[in-house]
Amino acid sequence: MSCNSETNAKRMMVVISMVEEWSSLKNLLQVSSEDNDHQVVFSSLGPNQVCDLIVEGDSISLHYAGLKEDMTEEGICQVIDSCFKSCSDGICTFLLLIQGGCYTKKERRLIDILQTQFGAEALKYLVILSVEDGKVTDTLDDTLLDLINDCDGRYCRITSSTASGGLHSLFEMVSYMLTENCVAGYTEAMLAESKRRCADDSAMNMLKQKVEELEERVQAFQKLVQQQEVRRARELEELKTKHAEERKKETAEKQKYDAKRESLHEAVMSHRAMLQLQMRASDV
Missing domain, CATH: 3.40.50.300 (P-loop containing nucleotide triphosphate hydrolases)
Known part of the structure; x- marks a missing residue:
């Protein structure tokens, strides 16, 4: 106008x-x-x-x-x-x-x-x-x-x-x-335009809110995955440590067993040698 x-x-x-x-x-x-x-x-x-x-x-x-x-x-x-x-x-x-x-x-x-x-x-x-x-x-x-x-x-x-x-x-x-x-x-046209912008802003704010909520969910999921990965890594490390300790214990027990077996073998050999000496002495 x-x-x-x-x-x-x-x-x-x-x-x-x-x-x-x-x-x-x-x-x-x-x-x-x-x-x-x-x-x-x-x-x-x-x-x-x-x-x-x-x-x-x-x-x-x-x-x-x-x-x-x-x-x-x-x-x-x-x-x-x-x-x-x-x-x-x-x-x-x-x-x-x-x-x-x-x-x-x-x-x-x-x-x-x-x-x-x-x-x-x-x-x-x-x-x-x-x-x-x-x-x-x-x-x-x-x-x-x-x-x-x-x-x-x-x-x-x-x-x-x-x-x-x-x-x-x-x-x-x-x-x-x-x-x-x-x-x-x-004018009425200005009011209509203001309401349109307000509706657009509301729609944009709603969309922004949904995007923020989605981002929060993604971040929460990523955090959960990260926590699970950290837990699995810790459990794997604990398992490796446990296996290493078990192998170390097994090695120590094997060494102890071998040493005992060697000692028994030496004792048997010594006893056998002594018996042979006694048998020879009795033959004379």
Whole structure:
């Protein structure tokens, strides 16, 4: 689809956050909308919550379904996928909500799941919004800085006192992001390709696992053969040693027998000679 054909399409954002961060953003927007610099309209679309933001005639529709920390990865994937499908008639991007500049373990898990479900390419369509209606961290940690870098610097803040400024920054980042990505946003085709790659990766991992299992079996068989060869070699050596000892014993016994036989032969010969001498003496 061409860039120009998408310019008038409705811009929608799938909100990636836990319930607490979404509630904080809702409260902040409701309070700050009284200054008339922007308009906020909340509604529902099936199980999903929708927040339509309008700033100086420009609009973005935020789609959210409750995410909880104790949900399984499969459950979170289903919720995010449901929000994505509700954006099918517009340009879809993603919005990660964090609170006070803190990128916690639960948000890192959500980003990991987002990339697992939608592929690493989803980060090309991700904006990070810090809701700062209270305590704010002084320094961004390295993991958040790495994510901001992966998102090409798309990080903005919003407070109750400067909500319009934060929304302006958000709108500008979304517009620039869509311009950089030819306006199309994240599409069903990208999701299908991500799932295909995921299936290919799963098949490859399964094949790799089977190869590793086969290699382990081969190694185990080779080890068994080697152990048997070592045992046979040891048994053969023991047998050779036993035979050598037996032959040595037999040789010693034979030598002892020969010596005894020689001694008896000499004794017989000596006794015979003595008898002959006695017989001769008696004849005289």
